[in-house]
Each structure stands twice: as structure tokens, then as C-alpha cells.
Amino acid sequence: EQLTSAAFVCPSANAEPAEGSKEEQVAKLLTPEHCSYIYLAHGRTGLVMDNEVVAYEPLENHDGDGLHALYGDGHVDWLDRPAALALLERLKPPATTQAVR
Numbered sequence: 772e773q774l775t776s777a778a779f780v781c782p783s784a785n786a787e788p789a790e791g792s793k794e795e796q797v798a799k800l801l802t803p804e805h806c807s808y809i810y811l812a813h814g815r816t817g818l819v820m821d822n823e824v825v826a827y828e829p830l831e832n833h834d835g836d837g838l839h840a841l842y843g844d845g846h847v848d849w850l851d852r853p854a855a856l857a858l859l860e861r862l863k864p865p866a867t868t869q870a871v872r
Contacts, residue, residue, distance in 0.1 A: 781807035784832040807832055819843035830855055
């Protein structure tokens with residue numbers, strides 16, 4: 772089964788599936804207007820752990836009530852707001868530190 776551009780748009784988000792040729796659709800998927808999800812594995816090679824979050828959607832897609840997260844084994848979970856906030860905190864990049872002079 773082929774993956775369509777509609778798979779990248781959450782029905783609750785303010786986004787539209789990308790149209791055009793396959794190449795045009797792929798280019799459009801890099802914009803929030805045509806992709807409701809935040810993909811975490813850009814440029815990554817190798818295996819992903821089953822319980823590792825590969826993509827998630829912004830809390831805004833569901834009025835802050837929660838979000839869907841896609842895991843390395845292919846399953847998707849709904850996380851309510853407290854669980855979603857905890858996930859987002861874990862996914863934050865570490866703060867950069869400045870050298871002390």
C-alpha cells in the first residue's frame with residue numbers, strides 16, 4: 772500500500788494534504804501547511820528502538836488536550852496533556868552552556 776500525503780495531516784490540525792507531483796508533495800511536506808507532525812529522525816541512520824518517539828504532533832492540534840506520538844515499532848499512542856508535557860520535556864534538546872571566563 773502506498774503512503775499518501777493525507778497521512779501526514781491530522782484531521783484536527785489546520786493543514787491540508789500536499790498536492791501535485793510526488794516530488795512537489797515531498798517538498799511541501801517540509802512545511803506546517805502540509806504536515807501536522809514533528810519528525811525527530813532527520814538525517815539519522817540505523818535502527819530506532821521500539822519505544823523511541825519518531826514523530827509527534829504539536830499540542831495545538833488538539834487544543835492543548837494532548838497529542839499523538841509515533842514510536843519506533845510503528846504504533847501510535849494518544850498522550851493526555853500531563854503525559855504529553857512530560858514527553859515534550861524529555862525531547863527538549865539540552866541547554867547549551869557558555870564557557871566560564
